[in-house]
Amino acid sequence: MSNKFKNVPVEWDTKILFQQEIKLEDKDVIYQIWDWDGIKANSIIFISKDIDHQTDEELKNIIKKMPLYKANSEITLKRDESFTFVNFNFETAE
Secondary structure, eight states: OOGGGTTOOOOTTEEEEEEEEEEETTEEEEEEEEEETTEEEEEEEEEGGGSTTSOHHHHHHHHHTSTTOOTTOOOEEEEOSSEEEEEEEEEEOO
């Protein structure tokens, strides 16, 4: 993983099941699959400065165009100074 993503925070009780650095619309991002308390979901993690000119709605629309996105899945978004997390494809354990 490149140095720009070495400080991506992970909650202590979240298990990262898969992680890969990819390109998304010419931006370096991390794609993650994670599990937290019986909830499994996907995340795209952007470098915040790379997308500071884009609205939350624009970022959500980028995710909706991805082949990995499951139609009608809820999308949540959290921005901080360094990283922006876009979470989707939420599933709960049965």
